Amino acid sequence: MIEQELLKKLFKQHFNEEVFDFKALKGDGSDRTVYRLTSQNHTAIGIYGKNRKENEAFISFSKTLSEQKIKVPEIYEIDLDNHIYLEEDLGDELLFTWMEKIKSSESFNTEIVAMYQNVLKVLPTIQIIAGKKINFGLCYQHIEFAHESMLWDMHYFKWNFLNLFYKDNIDNELLECDFNQLANILMQEDRNFFMYRDFQSRNIMIKNNEPYFIDYQSGRRGALQYDVASLLYDAKAKIPQEIREALLDFYISEVNKIINVNPEKFKKYFYGFVLIRIMQALGAYGFVGIVKNKPHFLNSIPFAIDNLRILQKQCSFLSDLPVLNNIIEKICAIDNWQEIVPENKELTVKIVSFSFKKNERPKDETDNGGGFVFDCRGLVNPFWEEKLKNLTGLDSDVKIFLDSKERVQNFLSHVYELIDLTVLSYQTRGYNNLMVSFGCTGGQHRSVYCAEKLAEHLKNNGVKISVQHLVLKNNL
Structure with a gap:
């Protein structure tokens, strides 16, 4: 393939060594292709992404975050005309895989909690300090997580989860009213920060026992609560609820070292952002698992539903959203999700x-x-x-x-x-x-x-x- 040859040339241009091993790495839910290039003395990650705006966002955000001493991959070489760039190889250890190795012999122990605290110490710097320097004009999907993009997430849940899995009739007009009501509630919170967008255990790498951060190209301006909700309610991480609550308090204390936030007010809106994040995740699992025919993504659905069950007790907004609340109650009552997974009809x-x-x-x-x-x-x-x-x-x-x-x-x-x-x-x-x-x-x-x-x-x-x-x- 042409991009592979171009990446090899870019590698030689930077390291002055020939590539002797070139491997495609397992992709995520995006359309980017990721490769590992290896020479005698060096390795690098090669990215081929057809969306130029996405590439520009990642490269710009990487530069800004690096300038604030945040551990992100160094960008070695860029060739945007050919949709490729070369970045630092951080290895293979994700926060998720690192944590799963420990959990195989122990539960969610103090070592894991300490690593999450290390991550949460950095998050406010990303959101608040680096957020003041981010070029939001390069955000390639939405510049701000405001009413329009909140509705987009909720419609994504409706199209790619409810339409595929939910069997009962839905009053779409009343559901739309609930979607707008939830967006209006969350719009009351301050959004003048950098929102990473997909801040979860598969987008954090562990190198030399320190967290490094990747895949922030979908970032935009938004509220502080969204990213910490994404991390703590990451479906497959299965963080115990009492640890979630302690980590949330820890994060708020770290934020208060930079700006003043009211913990009670922060938590009031926090669970609304947890709700919209879980809805977005369920939509993603349905879309990538069924529509994109990557069925292993469906394995995360039961864990996301467990989070919904917990959220029913935490989110005070649900009583103001009767149609959505009824749908959530019925979703949470389903015991075996495998029975309602639709037959895949490949296009x-x-x-x-x-x-x-x-x-x-x-x-x-x-x-x-x-x-x-x-x-x-x-x-x-x-x-x-x-x-x-x-x-x-x-x-x-x-x-x-x-x-x-x-x-x-x-x-x-x-x-x-x-x-x-x-x-x-x-x-x-x-x-x-x-x-x-x-x-x-x-x-x-x-x-x-x-x-x-x-x-x-x-x-x-x-x-x-x-x-x-x-x-x-x-x-x-």
């Missing part, structure tokens, strides 16, 4: 290349009646390059030629954006088929290249991909 994306000048056209053999058709004739044509004339879009020389053309890459970026939106919508709605066709003059170079590039782009999106080249098929 098939059929990608076809064809010639506008020849008779055969793409045929949709499903009952959809067609799909997207992209005209590639506005792109530079390799046919007019003598050495490329008799090759096809499957050949490396043609790929290299078209990879280097800015207009071609801009065209593809717009294609990806449109198709990604449609794939997400189709997956969420449970549709089974999508067809995408690319046409050019001869059906040999540009359309073939674009079809292959889209197939490569979609390979980690939890879809089944079928590629058909009509002209090449007939010439074989």
Whole structure:
């Protein structure tokens, strides 16, 4: 793959050594691809992410956090035009895996509590001190965790959890009223801080017995409570409730070393943020587990439900949200979640290349009646390059030629954006088929290249991909 070769070149540029080992690391729920590159004397982590704004946010936030002496990966080299960058290798030990090794022989002991306290000592510096320096203009999803993005999280829960798992009828209008009411309540809290967004045990690494912080690229301006809620109510961490409460008090005391907060008022809003965080997490488990076809994410659902059961006793706001409260009560009453996990209906994306000048056209053999058709004739044509004339879009020389053309890459970026939106919508709605066709003059170079590039782009999106080249098929 091209990004792998580019990452190897970036590694050699920085370390002046050849890479002899190149491994893809297990991914998270995002669309980024993560690699470990190793030479004789060095290792580094290579990131390939197609979302430039996401990459820019991570790199900028890393610089700001590092300037405040917060332990984050050093960024070695950046090539944003090719969607790659090289960062420090922090090893493999997550806070979660470190903790699980200890818990296998002991319960949630003082060593684990001490590590969580170390993490919570740093969090206020990230949120408050570094938060004053963060360039919020680079936030790539939402600049602020305010009413709109709170509703987005709640709708995410509705679309990707309730719509998939919840069997009873829902009055959507009244549920929307409850969503707005919860957002209005939480909007009363101060939001002028940096909100890490996904501050949990898999985004904290342990190196030399110290916590390091990763995956903050979704950060935005928001309230202090959200991040500590994310950490303490991290579903699979299974922190005992009495320890959660002690750690919350510890965190508030650390915050009060920097700014003054009222503990009683802080806790009043805290459990509302716990609620919205659990809802967002359940939506994520449903989306990644069912829609993206990564079923191991479903294993976290029972732990999140356990947290909901605890929250029923803690969140004073629930009595003001009757429809949502009723839904939560019914969710918490379910004993066996495996019985209601829906059958996975994998989306098939059929990608076809064809010639506008020849008779055969793409045929949709499903009952959809067609799909997207992209005209590639506005792109530079390799046919007019003598050495490329008799090759096809499957050949490396043609790929290299078209990879280097800015207009071609801009065209593809717009294609990806449109198709990604449609794939997400189709997956969420449970549709089974999508067809995408690319046409050019001869059906040999540009359309073939674009079809292959889209197939490569979609390979980690939890879809089944079928590629058909009509002209090449007939010439074989």
